[in-house]
Amino acid sequence: MPISRTSSSSLRGRRGALAGALVLASALLAACSSAPEPAPTATEAATAAGYAVEHARGTAELAAAPQRVVTLEPVETDTAVALGVVPVGAAVLSVEAGVPAYLGEEAQAIEVVGTVPEPSLEAIAALEPDLILGTESRHADLYDQLAGIAPTVFMATQTDPWQENVLLVGRALGRETDAQALLDAYDARCAQLQEDYDVSGTAQLLRPRDGIVSAYGPRSFAGSTLECVGFSTPEQDWGEDISVDLSPERVTEAAADLVLVSAADPADPAAVPAEIPLSAGSFPDVRVVDQSYWISGVGPLGGQAVLDDVEQFLQDRAGS
16 A cells, blocks of 8 residues: 655745745736626625625625735635735634644745634734634624624625635635635546546545544545545535544545545555554555645635645556
8 A cells, every 4th residue: 555745846846836826816817808798796896995794793895905814714715815915814723733834935924913713903903904804603703892893794604605605705805706716627627537547436535633533524625625536435425514523433435546545744654543554455545634734724815725745646546
């Protein structure tokens, strides 16, 4: 059973690949320039003079397209950077890890304002934002205080379909058309990979943690991306959940033609749980991937980073 890890050279090339993703989105917009311009959305038409954004807590009124944005959710940070609006502050999953490297060099200047579940109101206020983006399911108790600092737009939940949240961020930033172009570029790349490599078979993302293994389903960010390129997800009782937890004894229930194991450090030799190589027949192709974008990097840039890895795996298969 081959176990592959993301190489250091691949990681060093990530920023260039992500930049290419943005170029792809820009090219998609340029390709349409010869056609009649679509009518602007209500939000975009009103951006210069102020506009309203409907969201999970009602309606936010913005005087103009925001310039100093604070994001409290990974998908909001990812989308804002992808749209060229680098936040002045962001909540992160780990203060020690900081802003994910896959977002690129410019994003490393973003000031950390606490963690996603526990953002700091003082740090947010000190940045004098003109827009705050958060999540009802995580930050409901903070909404009134946040709205007292700056106009605040809340997604309903981080488990909503990520594309819908990308469009909400686009509307809040006055860039909904550009947000749609990023999603179109993602969909187009999925379709191209499926066509180029005639993708079939099953694929499963696994996340080892706390003595269990979480298997991510088709409603998850990574699972939906794997299905987008043509893989199917092994059967589980997914319900409305994005993942199910398996004990070590049940790990073979996640058997698939391609298995991705997420890790904070893909080069760590201990990243793959011992039960997986002991069941090589159930796991013929195991790859270790970076959890900063496979698990946490929800958004247009994270989607392109996942597709970078998937394309490499497909190239490896084609060459074997």
